[in-house]
Structure formats: structure tokens, C-alpha cells
Amino acid sequence: MKRLLLIPLLLTACGATSTIDGVKTYAYAGGDHQEGRIAYKETHPVGGPHNAQWQNCGVYTQNLYPEYAVHSLEHGAVWVTYRPDLQLSEVLALTEALEGRTHTLLSPRREQTASIVMTAWNAQLELDQASDARVTAFLQKYEQAGTAPEAGASCSGAYRETQ
Template structure:
């Protein structure tokens, strides 16, 4: 009788780490719920204290209150904002890039200098065009990523108002 020798095979993932040019990272912990307006260290907050309710994910035509949007970031959402004066074709391209995604927010933001700002919990990227390949790279890397303290938590059924 022949003996079959089984040699365990170890399959290693490619282990590629996506590096996104221009990415800024931060270090905030989650779970700090506060009522009322919050003074954030960054003009466009990337984490920290936030309202106990999260902003429902989706597309908005008015500025969002950051206190609710930051809670969505904690749930693994990506918040894409644009200056209200960018071309409508850019806004439509952003909508297309986010179409069908469950944990994204899209809204204008009056007080930003970059045309487009992509924000996730502890990560942010400034862009000038919706056609920039870093739009999809950022979404792929951060939507529902393990970098968010409560990734997988709901992004619906809560706050839906705008400023």
C-alpha cells in the first residue's frame, strides 16, 4: 500500500498595502458621544466626539452637521464632500462613483478649500477632480474598513436632516 504524504500548502495573500498619494491620517478613538455643537480640531473632522445619532448614508444637496457625519465615519462610512461651486458634471461623477454603496455620504461643504474632500475615520484626502483614480482607491480602502471603530454598524435609520 502506498502512503500518500500530504505537505501542507501555505497560501499567503499578496499582502499589498494600498498607498494613496496625498493621504493624511490621524489618531482618534471612537465611542465619545456628546450633545450639541462640537468644536473639532480639523476644519473637516476625521474622528473624535460626535452626536449619539449617526447621519443616514446617502446623497445630500445641503451641508451636513459634522457631529452626525462623524458618527457615520465611526460606523465605517466614507464622507465625500465638494465645494458648492464645482461643475455639476463633477458632482454627477461623484454620485456615480458612490452609486450602490451602503456606507457613503455625499454632500456639499461650504468651508473647504479643495474641490473634493474624501474623509473616513482617521483618514482624509483632498482632490481636485472626480475622475482622479484616488476616488475609487480611497473608497475601496476605507468603506467598511477595520480602521473604523464600529465598522459594520448601521448607516441608516437615524438622522437625516441637513444644515
């Protein structure tokens, strides 16, 4: 009888963690559409003003304009970026982790110092390796999450250009 009582307790304990170690959070409101280049407070923007068009979700081999990518974040996308010198095997592992997901962007980003940066609206995580378990945890927590002002909005049919 004691054994049966322990199982629900263990399952509850496993599901209790809702934070991901290392995630930095911010407090930007959505809906601020602006034209042209935007000077962001963070080197890698996590929210704030953005272009009226969003970046089509998908895998890119060139830098993206942050003004469009931030709009995708507002729609509930997760933007995964990597340093251009990241090993191909790591880029392929990130591509595989995003496969089948509808609201993700993958692109290199010259301006970052971390190997990998995962960004959602008001949340960001820096990583050294694609094999880090926090890659999946971040995607599960933030893709199409209620933390994005317009979660559920389209992530296709808009801007597809790169820098």
C-alpha cells in the same frame, strides 16, 4: 517555464501597494458621544466626539452637521464632500462613484477649500477632480474598513436633516 514564473511575481507586485498618495491619517478613538455643537480640531473632522445619532448615508444637496456625519464615519462610512461651486458634471461623477455603496455620504461643504474631500475615520484625502483614480482607491480601502471603530454598524435609520 520562466514566463509562468513571472506572472505570479507581477500579480504580487500589483497588489503590494496599500497606501494612497496624499492621504493624511489621524489617531482618534471612537465612542465619545456628546450633545450639541462640537468644536473640531480639523476644519473637516476625521474623528473624535460626535452626536449619539449618526447621519443616514446617502446623497445630500445641503451641508451636513459634522456631529452626525462623524458618527457615520465611526460606523465605517466614507464622507465625500465638495465645494458648492464644483461643476455639476463633477458632482454627478461623484454620485456615480458612490452608487450602490451602503456606507457613503455625499454633500456640499462650504467650509472647505479643496474641490473634493474624501474622509473616513482617521483618514482624509483632498482632490481636484472626480475622475482621479484615488476616488475609487479611497472608497475600496476605507468604506467599512477595520480602521473605523464600529465598522459594520448601521448607516441608516437615524438622522437625516441638513444645515
